[in-house]
Amino acid sequence: MSSQADCTVHRLTSAKEPMEKRTPLFSEHQALGAKTTVFAGWEMPVSYGPGPVAEHRCVRNSAGLFDLSHMGRVWLSGDGAQSFLQELVTSNVARLQPG
Known part of the structure; x- marks a missing residue:
C-alpha cells in the first residue's frame, strides 16, 4: 500500500478512562435483550x-x-490517511466525520 508512507497511525490508550465503557453498538445489544x-x-x-x-x-x-469494537482505537493523520484507511475497509471513508 503506497499510501501508507503518507499516513501516521497512533494507538490510543489511557489508564485513566472511566470503568464500564460502552462500545458504539451498546444500545443495539440492549435493544436485542443482551445480558451484559x-x-x-x-x-x-x-x-x-x-x-x-x-x-x-x-x-x-x-x-x-x-x-470487537472495544479491542482498540486508532488515530490516523497525514495527507495519506484517508486513502490508507480506504484500502482497509469497504465503507466509503470520505463520508466519515472526524472523531
Whole structure:
C-alpha cells in the first residue's frame, strides 16, 4: 500500500478512562435483550435470549457476529490517511466525520 508512507497511525490508550465503557453498538445489544457483564472495563454482552445452547445452535446453523469494537482505537493523520484507511475497509471513508 503506497499510501501508507503518507499516513501516521497512533494507538490510543489511557489508564485513566472511566470503568464500564460502552462500545458504539451498546444500545443495539440492549435493544436485542443482551445480558451484559463488565470485561476489562467494558460493559459487554454475554448472552441473548434463551441461553448459550440456543445461541450456539443459531451460530452453527446460520451466522453470528461478535462486537470487537472495544479491542482498540486508532488515530490516523497525514495527507495519506484517508486513502490508507480506504484500502482497509469497504465503507466509503470520505463520508466519515472526524472523531
